[in-house]
Amino acid sequence: MNKAQQKEYLEDYAEAKRQGKPFFPYAIYKDHLVALFAIGIVIAMAIVYRVEVGEPVNPATTDFVPRPEWYFFFLFELLKIFKGENVLTPVIMGTFLVPNILMVLLVVWPFIDRGPERRIEKRPVALAIAVVVIALMAWLTEEGVKSPSGTVDPAAIELEGLDEAGEAGLVLYAANQCSACHMIKGEGAPGPGPDLTNESSKDRGLEWQIDHLKEPASRTPGSSMPAFPNFTDQEYEDLGTFLEGLGDTYK
Template identity: 30%
Template sequence: MHKGKGMKFVGDSRVTDPSSRPKKTPKDYSEYPGKTEAFWPDFLLKEWLVGAVFLVGYLVLTVAHPSPLERPADPADTGYIPVPDWYFLFLYQLLKYEFASGPFNVIGAIIMPGLAFGALLLVPFLDTSKERSPFKRPLPTGFMLLALASMIYLTWESVVNHDWEAAAEYGKIKEEVSVEFDETSEGYELYQASSCIGCHGNAFEGGLGKPLIGLDYTADEIVNIAHEGLGGMPGGTYTGTEEELHKLAEFITTLQPAE
């Protein structure tokens, strides 16, 4: 290297000054001066970033709080009360009211939700104002607030009125205990005709009530429990005769776990 000679920097004409780049704004921005931005990529990039944050949040929630597993569904078991996912609880609660259930089930299941969602779909066509302030658009704002308030109220009512502890106990996965019994016997026919089967299961496996297999009670004690109740089991629910109740109690004492 010769003395007096130093390094030289060569500029690249392909690299431009960011301040000299043209802004990607629509040609017509007179409607909202200073508030308009290019749809691609500026607006979509913001939407994707917000969507990614929510997606990551949902993934974290699903990992931290996985869906609970319950025992296998039994179509013959009428004691279990199924509940839909939380975002359908407001419709589930609506079907509990007299004007939307029973013979009027079509009104609660189809007509009322159809009118509500149809009104929300028609709002953009009924209100064509270019105002962005919600106070200057009373029609769509009113519809949205009414729909939101209705959904929150019905969802809250559904959550408050449901017995979640009993449902969790009923759906708990339990060790299956089988029992051999004669399905043609008089005792089992009396059991099927009684209200006991709704709580204690089709095969005495239990549900809302305790399992009836291997009980450490005599027939007289079982009759007494049927009359007076025990724990969470109410008394006086058996509607048959006293003789039939004694036959049913004798049958229950014979239920022992299969080897």
């Protein structure tokens, strides 16, 4: 600010002070009126649009893919961008590093950008950054809206070439909530288990699949997949055949 600007500003300020009303009680009174009005709307909506209480939650469920409220979808999707070998990578990057770097930037921005210009059209870089950040958040939110939730109806997984074992395997796959951790052709959860669309390409073999279902850690040391020890021999065979055919016989 140069001398002339400063003088002008001080004059404006003195003038405003002479004409203006003191903060207390005028501004406080207005703030209270608006706040009361807003609270009144919330109370009225709570009375008019009653929210039904849903079913009691089941803490033992394994088939529920938890999802945040929509306004957290961008953070939720950010986690998926940083998928890595290490399970901690997405957590560190998506919930800590990236959001905190952005928050710190927001706080220190007034100290970095010392330009006196306030008009938005004269600040192309700041404007571009704001637009890009908002667009990215909007895009991540949209991805979150589209991402699958809950369990998968076997009819939703469209596979060609299903024979009898394939059909039976798919029914078992759907009934045992495998899709809470796995995805086949875009249906199901993106993790923590691998996408099974091309499971046949791993050439595991039927016996491997059955052993893995009975006790995942016996084939994949340290596996966090739950064991499925209670199928009948026929069911193991159908499910194993189904898995071994994915991407090859069943696509």
